[in-house]
Amino acid sequence: MVRVLIVDDQDxxxxxxxxxxxxxxxxTVVGEAGDGDAAIAAAGALSPDVVLMDIRMPGMGGVEATERICATTSxxxxxxxxxxxxxxxxxxxxxxxxxxxxxxxxxxELAHAVRVVAEGESLLAPAITRRLVEDLVRRPAHGVAPRLAARLDLLTDREAETLRLVARGSSNAEIAAELFVSEHTVKTHVSRILAKLGLRDRVQAVVFAYESGLVVAGE
Known part of the structure; x- marks a missing residue:
């Protein structure tokens, strides 16, 4: 059973x-919260699998609440x-x-999104998400970070290629077809990439791929 905490300032x-x-x-919905402070407290007390987080709320907003929940809970x-x-x-x-x-x-789609995230995947398939990430890293303030680029040396050539395809928004099935391997092998590569780079999930992997210079927006 997937346990969900809903955070939104509107009843x-x-x-x-x-x-x-x-x-x-x-x-199952295990709790609700109307602001960031209440969300952090509820996440700690109720141990939800997924938190639906409103981004704009009075008081502590969704960004800070997200950071603290991700840092202190699973x-x-x-x-x-x-x-x-x-x-x-x-x-x-x-x-x-x-x-x-x-x-x-x-x-x-809401129920599907909750299930996907609960299973450890990320919502990267929709074109809107890909555009969002590319717009994020295209900005001048977010150029290639040498510190991140150096961490690419931790990856094998196959892992780097897998990360490049993940950053392009490819699914595990699409990556498997591109690299002529099984989906299980792709999942193994992704797990190793996340572990080596200290990343939580595929969303962070995509941002890392762009900011490290492994992938360049628009190419």
Whole structure:
């Protein structure tokens, strides 16, 4: 059973998401919070698998709450936003969020997103996410970081190629076809990449790939 904590400053949104998710046979809503401080406390007390995190809230916002939850718990954070490209989402991805969804998402897509994140994957397939990450690293303030580039030496050639394909938004099946290996082998490569680079998930791996210079936006 996937345990979910819903964080949003609007009662109607929390109630709506809770109704949709509680109707799923494999998902249960274990709590709700209306701001970042309450979210951190609830995440520590309730041990959710996934936190649906509103990005803009009064008081402590979603970015800081995401960073603290990711640093102190094993919960995966799925960011909620009203906008397809939101300045605050960049910070949330850097803070450790496993992906983001729009608040007008269909109910079946919401449940699917929660399951995907709970399983340790990231929401990278939608074109909107790829555009978000590319826009993040295209900015002049986020050029190639030598410190990150040096860490690429930790990877084997095959792992580096796998990371390059992950950063392009390829699924495990697509990577397997490209490299002529099994999906199980791809999963093993991804797990080793995350461990060697000290990354939480594929979202952070994508940001790392761009910021280290392994992948260049627009190429």
């Amino acid at each position: 109607l949104f929390r109630a709506g998401f809770a109704m949709i998710l509680d109707a799923q046979p494999d998902i 919960a995966k954070v799925l960011v909620l936003t009203m906008f397809d490209v939101d300045e605050y989402v960049y910070g949330a991805l850097r803070a450790g969020a496993s992906g983001f969804i729009l608040k007008d998402i269909r109910r079946d």
